[in-house]
Amino acid sequence: MRPMMKNIPLYIGLRYTRAKRRNQFISFISAFSLIGMALGVMSLIVVLSVMNGLDREMKQRLLSVIPHGYISRDQGLNDWQEVAQKVTQNPKVIGAAPYIASEALVTYAEGVQGIQVESILPEEESKISVISQHMLLGSLADLKPGEFGVIMGRLMASQLGLALGDKVVITSPDINITPAGVYLRKKSFTLVGVFEVGAQVDMDLAFIHLNDAQKFFRVQGAQGLHVKTIDLYQAADVMNELAKQLGSDYRVKDWSQTQGSLFQSVKMEKIVTGTLLNILIFIAVFNIVSSLVLMVADKRSDIAVLRTLGLTAKQVMGIFIVQGSAVGFAGTLIGIVAGCILTWLLNPIMSLLEALFSFHFFDPDTFYISTLPSYLMWQDVLTITLTALILSFLATLYPAYRAGKIEPAEALRYE
Numbered sequence: 001m002r003p004m005m006k007n008i009p010l011y012i013g014l015r016y017t018r019a020k021r022r023n024q025f026i027s028f029i030s031a032f033s034l035i036g037m038a039l040g041v042m043s044l045i046v047v048l049s050v051m052n053g054l055d056r057e058m059k060q061r062l063l064s065v066i067p068h069g070y071i072s073r074d075q076g077l078n079d080w081q082e083v084a085q086k087v088t089q090n091p092k093v094i095g096a097a098p099y100i101a102s103e104a105l106v107t108y109a110e111g112v113q114g115i116q117v118e119s120i121l122p123e124e125e126s127k128i129s130v131i132s133q134h135m136l137l138g139s140l141a142d143l144k145p146g147e148f149g150v151i152m153g154r155l156m157a158s159q160l161g162l163a164l165g166d167k168v169v170i171t172s173p174d175i176n177i178t179p180a181g182v183y184l185r186k187k188s189f190t191l192v193g194v195f196e197v198g199a200q201v202d203m204d205l206a207f208i209h210l211n212d213a214q215k216f217f218r219v220q221g222a223q224g225l226h227v228k229t230i231d232l233y234q235a236a237d238v239m240n241e242l243a244k245q246l247g248s249d250y251r252v253k254d255w256s257q258t259q260g261s262l263f264q265s266v267k268m269e270k271i272v273t274g275t276l277l278n279i280l281i282f283i284a285v286f287n288i289v290s291s292l293v294l295m296v297a298d299k300r301s302d303i304a305v306l307r308t309l310g311l312t313a314k315q316v317m318g319i320f321i322v323q324g325s326a327v328g329f330a331g332t333l334i335g336i337v338a339g340c341i342l343t344w345l346l347n348p349i350m351s352l353l354e355a356l357f358s359f360h361f362f363d364p365d366t367f368y369i370s371t372l373p374s375y376l377m378w379q380d381v382l383t384i385t386l387t388a389l390i391l392s393f394l395a396t397l398y399p400a401y402r403a404g405k406i407e408p409a410e411a412l413r414y415e
Contacts, residue, residue: 008311009318014326029294033287034331040280041335041388042342047277048380049343051270053373058199059232065131065197065205068235070253071096071242072224080222086245092230092238097124098222100213105171106152106206111160115152115206117170119213120226128228131195131207137164138193145211149192153202157194166191170206172217187216224251281388284331285395288324292399296320296406304408313404320400321393328392332385343376 077083077098084096100119105112122140126132132140136154143149150168162168172185189208196202210222229238235254243252296303303316342349350372 009315010322012306012319012322014322029287029291030327033284033291034327034334036280036284036287037328037331037388037392038335038338040277040284041332041384042339043280044274044277044384045336045339045376045381046342046346046374047273048270048384049339049374049376050346050372051273052375052377052380055267055270056375057373065129065134065199065201066255066259067128067226068229068232068255069227069239069242070224070251070258071227071246072251073249074251076219076221076223077225078221080225083246083250084225087225087227087242090238090242090245092234093242094228094230095124095127096225096227097121097128098210098224099125099226100210100217100219100223102213102217103173105173106156106160107169107171108160108162108166113156113160114204115156115170116204117206117208117213119208119210119217121210125207125226128226131197134195134197136194136196140193140207142192143207143209145209147192147209148187148189148212148216149209150189151193151195151207152191153205154194154196155202156204156206157191159203162191164191164194170208170216174217185216278387281391285328285391288327288392288395289399291327292320292324292396293402295323296399296403299403300406303403303406307406307408316406317400317404320403321396324396324399325389325393328389328395332388332392335388336381336385340376340381343374346374347371 071077071083071087080098084098087093087096098121102117102119104115104117106115120140120143122132122143126140135151138151140151143151150170152162160168167188167190169186170189172187174185175183189212193207208216214220227239227242229235232255236256239252239254243250246252306316307313
């Protein structure tokens with residue numbers, strides 16, 4: 001008899017979730033709670049998966065072009081070959097290549113645009129960057145010393161209306177002071193190549209030969225070294241090791257210091273979006289509280305009868321905890337299944353809608369991506385699940401406490 005008494009709260013609580021209620025409003029609130037919980041969990045899983053996909057896509061695309069690390073010195077690196085040899089002795093470093101970087105203006109016909117100029121040695125840069133694999137027109141080898149060629153991203157070339165062989169004027173931010181007056185340094189360059197990575201660099205990055213940059217910017221040697229590591233996520237540790245090895249004369253940075261703000265903004269957007277979508281779960285939790293409070297009021301006579309039959313206040317509380325938790329569990333389970341399926345089918349659904357209605361969600365000429373990337377992380381699913389279940393359980397405590405405080409004699413007085 002004792003085990004039977006222990007199972008009574010579970011049995012009655014689950015029975016209440018299935019039973020047809022006299023008060024249809026209570027049934028509506030309970031159903032609304034379950035649907036709201038499912039929608040909240042599903043939305044969180046889908047949106048966080050998309051945010052994870054965007055973050056991953058940006059890292060893969062941007063960091064395939066952007067170096068994992070930078071080494072520079074105030075007076076420049078006239079002996080960059082010697083420094084590069086020291087750097088590549090580290091087993092975690094794949095390669096190092098010289099560069100000169102500067103901001104500039106590019107002018108063609110009526111178009112003017114601010115750009116980031118990277119001056120490279122094509123044969124060395126190919127060892128640490130995959131830009132050569134993303135060339136639409138021309139190749140890195142077309143950057144030859146003395147010919148003043150330039151390679152641009154597709155979006156930049158398209159915006160300026162350029163074709164291969166067109167000449168553009170690049171203006172240096174440095175000011176020259178001569179007896180004839182003050183003027184900006186300008187030089188005509190020929191477009192010899194176009195690349196497309198699918199990231200912001202397609203709009204604002206241009207490559208020229210290192211020897212041409214030395215003449216144009218009037219510098220000796222190289223400004224610094226681009227470094228590529230075996231694992232980009234360990235780049236910070238590797239660059240710290242190199243900083244200790246090279247000494248205090250050198251400035252050492254990794255990609256998280258130069259591009260970190262971009263990925264921090266994506267991370268912040270993920271946190272803010274997740275917090276806003278949690279409102280759906282809180283609404284569902286509030287509905288669970290409301291439905292249970294109404295249920296307790298509706299079942300006062302039933303509670304009184306159960307108390308007279310020997311149920312304790314804790315067992316009565318257990319009935320309503322089971323009922324509310326069952327609604328939360330069912331909604332969470334439905335939301336998880338629906339969220340995971342929708343995440344996996346997101347791009348096929350978008351492709352089907354685009355084919356049916358003849359439009360693009362993401363125009364390739366405007367956006368860096370043509371499909372919506374999604375990456376389902378089971379850590380996110382586990383966190384969402386635990387959060388929803390814990391909130392559902394906490395939502396049952398106050399109504400259950402109210403039910404446990406009902407006195408049989410008081411409840412049956414007016415029955």
